[in-house]
Amino acid sequence: MNYFSSDFKLGILGGGQLGKMLLFDTRKFDIQTYVLDPSNEAPCKIACDKFFKGDLMDFETVYNFGKQVDVLTFEIELVNLAALVKLEEEGLKVYPSPKTLKLIQNKGVQKDFYTEHNIPTASYGRFNNLKSLIVDILDSKTRMPFVWKCTEFGYDGNGVKVIREMADLDELPNVECIAEEMIPFKNELAVIVCRNPSGEIRTYPVVEMEFHPEANQVEYVICPARIDNIVADKARAIALSVSEKFNHVGLLAVEMFQTEDDEIIVNEVAPRPHNSGHYSIEGSYTSQFENHLRAILDLPLGNTDSKVAGIMVNLVGEEGYSGNVVYENIEKILGWNGVTPHIYGKKQTRPFRKMGHVTIVNSDIKEARRIAEDVKNTIRVIA
Template identity: 85%
Template sequence: ELAVIVARNKNGETKTYPVVEMEFHPEANQVEYVICPARISENVALKARNIALKVANSFQHIGLLAVEMFQTKDDEIIVNEVAPRTHNSGHYSIEASYTSQFEQHLRSILNLPLGNTDSKVAGIMVNLVGEEGFSGNVVYQNIEEILKMDGVTPHIYGKKQTRPFRKMGHVTIVNNDLSEARKIAENVKNTIRVISK
């Protein structure tokens, strides 16, 4: 699955963020990793961005619009879902982009010039969800260990109670090398545990 976030203001100025790739948890059917840039060809990336722009313009949407898409085996792009807001698929932008999706949303709804959507570095987001078998007051076990890792930034959402697969936060990994960022993301995922007291 791929996603593109489109920003559009009242003047009709539009910008797209790079295409991201989403890896899903096989049991929970939740996004586990968001990878930017997506590991796809330039041709497929261009097609995905153009489709996302077409969707946003057809709605005449003001603000951010996350457009989720499936890439078929034949490199066809099928729109799956849209979300008219800041989105999980753009959380990486806080650390990795020149203009975060949150700043961009404010720029677009206030009809200000849109910011640069380019990435400064490769970014990967890891969702933090409650582990199976744990419910109650949340504990982020081993958070100190991931804080020791270069380019790793946790974002905790402040929810006091955890339960299996409840989204509790995310961690962003930035690195000049996407494959290295993906390895660090795996390490983060295997290190931090969202459990209960």
């Protein structure tokens, strides 16, 4: 197949920032792209070859879009699965496969998959609705504290809550959910795995999420993780095996916990480019986006090693500000060594909205960490 400056068309479901960053690489290789997104202001609208406005959860819309392209991928999991299944049955290359997506979209199904395949994960119970969960608690089968997760449509922290007492249940939606054992952990880690249809497979180095000591919020994604090599090797091996067991094609971001006794357990996965791999644009020989593209087109995978250490800081809308966005002090951080802001292109900010990220690269990880802290304390997303 000739992908380069040809009539070949790659379809992308979703036109957000992940798609936007993927388009840097389709442009670099001059591969034609069609993008479907519900918003006319999608960050992908510019830089794709053809933009389609439409509902990603609507069968007809997704099916008709898929009929126009040669390979179909997605940058968000919340897409109409039945349409993908039909398109794949009709011979379209859909990567990642809807078979994998089906195992991942529902967190209960995902957890069952880990159990069936002996992938280490926290123990859990599955519940069809809030009532059955409450009954289970009252029967003393599910014990507090635990982590409540809705099984579908959760995104970026939405749909996850720590339940310590009955009152914490008061505001939960009455939906299908899981209750997960709370496991004390030293570190939250992630490994991005890349695999193509021919079975070539590579992992990126282990990254570490550094949390704010009080706010319990990820502040920095750090590559490489500042952990023991033995633990890192274990994390990469588990991530590899997760990707293989899913028979996954494309990127799979595997989020894990390093427990207090240095065991690795899988938290959850995302079948696409991931926030924990954004550092790779500046830090790695091949960015996660380029490797996703290579993988779904069954091209050889690129080197996943790092050129230099990389740290990523998210840019989210400051509390108390809504309206036309202003990146306060961005000029200042641009003057610092190895600092690259990525502005996703959302015109309007609101509290906690993901507006961009900043990558800090340096040959010395300690220096990168010092600059990252300065970046975090300097730039503000206001209106």
